[in-house]
Amino acid sequence: MSWNLVTLDRASDTRFDDLSHFSRKVFDSVSRADQRGWAEVYLRGLLTTKGKKSLRNIAEQLGISGSTQSLQQFINQSPWDWRRVETDLSREIHKTFMPKAWILDDVVVQKRGRCSVGVDQFYVPKMRKSVNGQIGMGIFLSSTQASTPVSWRIILSDRWLDDKKLAEKAYVPSGYGIQTAWQASLSLLDAMRKDAALPERPVLADFRGLRGADALIRGLIEREMDYFIELDPSVQLVDDRPNRPPYDRYGPRGDVRSLTDLAAAQELKRRAKAKHSHGVQRTSHLAMSSVRLPGSGHPPAMRLLTEWPASARHGEPRFWLTNLTTWSLRQLMQLRSIWNRHDAEVRSFQDDYGVRDFEGRSFIGWHHQMTMASAAFAFSKLGCMRLHALGVASDSQGACDGSPPSFVPIA
Secondary structure (H helix, E strand, O other), rough: OOEEEOOOOHHHHHHHHHHHHHHHHHHHOOHHHHHHHHHHHHHHHHHHOOOOHHHHHHHHHHHOOHHHHHHHHHHHHHOOHHHHHHEEEEEEEHHHHOOHHHHHHHHEEEEOOOOOOOOOEEOOOOOOOOEEEEHHHHHEEEOOOOOEEEEEEOOOHHHHOOOOOHHHHHHOOOOOOOOOOOHHHHHHHHHHHHHOOOOOOEEEEOOOOOHHHHHHHHHHHHHOOEEEEEOOOEEEEOOOOOOOOOOEEOOOOOOOOEHHOOHHHHHHHHHHHHHHOOOOOOEEEEEEEEEEEEOOOOOOOEEEEEEEEOOOHHOOOOOEOOOOOOOOOHHHHHHHHHHHEEEEHHHHHHHHHHOOOOOOOHHHHHHHHHHHHHHHHHHHHHHHHHHHHOOHHHOOOOOHHHOOOOOOOOO
């Protein structure tokens, strides 16, 4: 069924005028009119379909059940370039939200079978267990108002990279070799800088439990980008405090230590025990210290923010590495608050915008689906901003608490 034959009764429903306007801007790079039309239809489906957002359910609830095959072809086979759409989406989000940070984060989609692109058995640190599924790394443009995904890379295990027949079956491009979070992160950053050409923002990421934190940091240093990265306590750094004696109670100067064994962490641990024994009520203790990567001949300035809990019931020690050496502790904590908001919103993105419901198996289909889900999520956040500008109470729309909204004007 062609786009021209699909009747959505749009003329009688002005709520969708703003969605049409948004879709035209974001999918302007898609050359064929029918594909642009199906993009708008699919956006509408992701935003309004109740229950599982499968292609069949979307088509049925939109009243175009005879067009399920057309939707399937648009997502899984049509050759529209999702990377150009990601670029336009990035620019639209930047213009509206004026993000304060670029956040790198992953999305895990559990699967039953093993034929969909990228599916394998992975250990997921956030979940603290192994799952059979797909892992995608995304870059989010984040502010105090929203954290919106704009671009994605799927991570492939050795099983997919070593088995050419398996990869060809899912239409994985022959030159694609991303198999770690740090590789995906640097690829996303390079594309953002080259294609979208947006003003750069500090890069935030949580690499606890992930390998390659040192490779990511060295990549950020090479690219001369600002960063604020949470590290696993097992990561090793060198205490680089000025005027430190050749040897003190924490060990010899220049020795490589895990983060929990560095002088700042040991001092906070000592203070936490002392304050706790004296009955002082406090949830955690913070400290900033100068550090450097092992083997750095002329190391760039780095600081480690250490948070040590007052007791075991207040959580575990946490560590953030940054090159924002002129920023105050208060400014760095503002970046943490942006991350905290993002952490809540990424769960909504996974659960409410069809990410977990995609049933396609191909490389291009996965990227098309993630691009469409990102655009739908962005539209809901733009609607939420419009509500705030109009002075409408935030609890009157799902857009402001994560779930897909009713339609509100954004133009």
